[in-house]
Amino acid sequence: MPREIAERGDAVAAxxxxxxxxxxxxxxxARITQQTGLGKGSLYHFFPDGKEEMAExxxxxxxxxxxxxxxxxxLDPVAPGRGIERMFETVDRYFRSGxxxxxxxxxxxxxxxxxxGARINRYFSTWTEALAAALKRTGLTDEQASETAEEVVVxxxxxxxxxxxxxxxxxxxxxxxRLKRSIPVSE
Amino acid sequence: MPREIAERGDAVAAxxxxxxxxxxxxxxxARITQQTGLGKGSLYHFFPDGKEEMAExxxxxxxxxxxxxxxxxxLDPVAPGRGIERMFETVDRYFRSGxxxxxxxxxxxxxxxxxxGARINRYFSTWTEALAAALKRTGLTDEQASETAEEVVVxxxxxxxxxxxxxxxxxxxxxxxRLKRSIPVSE
DNA sequence: TTGGTTGTGTACTGATCAGTACAGTATATA
DNA sequence: TATATACTGTACTGATCAGTACACAACCAA
Numbered sequence: 001m002p003r004e005i006a007e008r009g010d011a012v013a014a015x016x017x018x019x020x021x022x023x024x025x026x027x028x029x030a031r032i033t034q035q036t037g038l039g040k041g042s043l044y045h046f047f048p049d050g051k052e053e054m055a056e057x058x059x060x061x062x063x064x065x066x067x068x069x070x071x072x073x074x075l076d077p078v079a080p081g082r083g084i085e086r087m088f089e090t091v092d093r094y095f096r097s098g099x100x101x102x103x104x105x106x107x108x109x110x111x112x113x114x115x116x117g118a119r120i121n122r123y124f125s126t127w128t129e130a131l132a133a134a135l136k137r138t139g140l141t142d143e144q145a146s147e148t149a150e151e152v153v154v155x156x157x158x159x160x161x162x163x164x165x166x167x168x169x170x171x172x173x174x175x176x177x178r179l180k181r182s183i184p185v186s187e
Numbered sequence: 188m189p190r191e192i193a194e195r196g197d198a199v200a201a202x203x204x205x206x207x208x209x210x211x212x213x214x215x216x217a218r219i220t221q222q223t224g225l226g227k228g229s230l231y232h233f234f235p236d237g238k239e240e241m242a243e244x245x246x247x248x249x250x251x252x253x254x255x256x257x258x259x260x261x262l263d264p265v266a267p268g269r270g271i272e273r274m275f276e277t278v279d280r281y282f283r284s285g286x287x288x289x290x291x292x293x294x295x296x297x298x299x300x301x302x303x304g305a306r307i308n309r310y311f312s313t314w315t316e317a318l319a320a321a322l323k324r325t326g327l328t329d330e331q332a333s334e335t336a337e338e339v340v341v342x343x344x345x346x347x348x349x350x351x352x353x354x355x356x357x358x359x360x361x362x363x364x365r366l367k368r369s370i371p372v373s374e
Numbered sequence: 375t376t377g378g379t380t381g382t383g384t385a386c387t388g389a390t391c392a393g394t395a396c397a398g399t400a401t402a403t404a
Numbered sequence: 405t406a407t408a409t410a411c412t413g414t415a416c417t418g419a420t421c422a423g424t425a426c427a428c429a430a431c432c433a434a
Contacts, residue, residue: 007381025213026298029422040423041382050423101296108352109293111213117354124352147361150349151342154362158345162337165295165311167304174334175341194411216392227393228412237393381430390421400411 008046011038016058020103024055024112055112059119062103066127069094074130080137087131088180091156098163098172105157128153140184148183155179195233198225203245207290211242211299239302242294246306249290253314256281261317267324274318275367278343285350285359292344315340327371335370342366 014036018027029051033039047053069090073083095102107113108120132149136142159175162168201223205214216238220226234240256277260270282289291310294303319336323329346362349355 022298023210023212023296025210028420030420039383041384041426044423045381104352105348106296108348109210109288109296111209113351120352121354124349147365150358150361151365154345154349154358155338155341156345157348158341158343161292161295161344161348162311162341164300165291165307167308171337171341174337178334178338215390217390226411226413228396228414231393232411376434378433379431382428384427385425387424388422391419392417393419394417395415397414398412401409403408404406 011036011043011046012057012061014038015054016061016103019055019058020101020106023106023110024051024115025110027051052115055107055116056119058103059107059116059123063119063123066123071126071130074134077137080134083134084131084138084183087134088176092173092176095156095160095172096169098159098169101160101164102157105160124153135183138184151182152179198223198230198233199244199248201225202241203248203290206242206245207288207293210293210297211238211302212297214238242299242303243306245290246294246303246310250306250310253310258313258317261321264324267321270321271318271325271370275363279360279363282343282347282359283356285346285356288347288351289344292347311340322370325371338369339366 015032018032018035022031029040029043032043032051032054036043043054044050047057070087073086073090074080076083094100104120104123107116113120128146128149131152132145135145135148140148155175156179159172163170163172202219205219205222209218216227216230219230219238219241223230230241231237234244257274260273260277261267263270281287291307294300295307300307315333315336318339319332322332322335327335342362343366346359350357350359
């Protein structure tokens with residue numbers, strides 16, 4: 001029983017990398033089995049509904065991870081400034097300083113947008129709203145907070161697109177630096 | 188003979204919308220024929236090398252369009268400020284105020300990145316460099332100009348990702364407004 | 375060791391994939 | 405009207421697609 005859980009988790013992590021690299025429709029089952037090392041038997045055992053369930057599981061895991069490591073610190077009522085700082089650090093590490101792209105972004109621009117639209121929407125709105133809440137608690141007005149939060153999330157996504165496009169992770173690092181600077185210092 | 192050119196041009200325009208909506212691997216030939224109204228016979232007549240040539244033609248057309256309508260005005264030596272202004276107007280119109288996404292961005296995040304990497308890279312570097320050159324001529328230092336240009340292109344791409352993800356074009360309009368404000372006014 | 379559950383490899387299915395072949399139609403010039 | 409070229413519909417190919425069936429292996433508890 002514990003074995004199942006552990007291995008399904010490993011499968012999800014491996015699947016995430018496949019979908020991240022090739023998108024949803026670019027990830028054929030042949031490619032998935034090859035890149036994850038899992039045979040069809042195992043994959044359909046863990047995900048009886050097939051590819052769509054695999055993608056759902058991956059998105060769910062991304063959601064879960066960001067909730068725990070990014071959104072929760074932002075919603076910490078005592079230290080909003082510290083939560084924002086940690087968000088930048090965590091995001092930088094998660095995207096490997098620009099060498100990795102955002103799986104949710106990949107799904108958003110691909111044809112999978114129609115399939116997973118609700119989840120994609122929720123991911124970005126949760127992020128933006130959590131950041132806006134933190135900013136508001138540092139003393140910004142509602143409008144300033146929402147506007148700045150949107151600017152930051154937009155900037156991160158755009159930087160990932162350009163870093164990938166130009167094969168230059170430094171674009172991401174520079175963007176993070178600019179975005180940090182654009183936030184009124186407090187605490 | 189004039190007919191050929193006109194119809195191939197129409198084909199490219201129609202193809203662009205298919206690739207934009209569904210990405211490269213999400214655009215099956217069945218979907219392409221259906222959405223463009225062109226049969227396989229016509230498609231392979233215009234694009235003998237198939238789908239890859241269709242995508243190349245579309246990317247080429249995007250390049251050509253941006254060169255003419257965006258990069259050229261930026262490189263106009265007499266009125267850099269006016270060129271930047273026009274860039275924002277043109278970009279806003281081109282992306283239908285956030286209702287449309289960037290085809291090059293779609294290809295950059297999808298599995299087509301490996302296939303069309305060179306062209307994708309060139310598109311974004313040309314844009315960024317043209318904008319940086321214009322900014323420099325408004326009086327910014329080299330570094331300020333490059334940094335600001337990168338910020339703007341990153342912001343536009345990120346805004347398109349988020350507008351699409353959250354199905355809210357206003358995200359794009361707000362981003363454009365912020366980016367315009369971030370540019371030192373001159374002229 | 376036995377029995378049940380969990381996990382896996384393999385061989386298959388029908389559908390869809392990109393691409394080809396080619397006969398046939400439209401068109402434009404002469 | 406004749407004819408060459410541009411264009412298009414259709415029927416086909418073999419490869420690959422997602423998904424299924426199922427026998428078998430690994431494991432764990434009794």
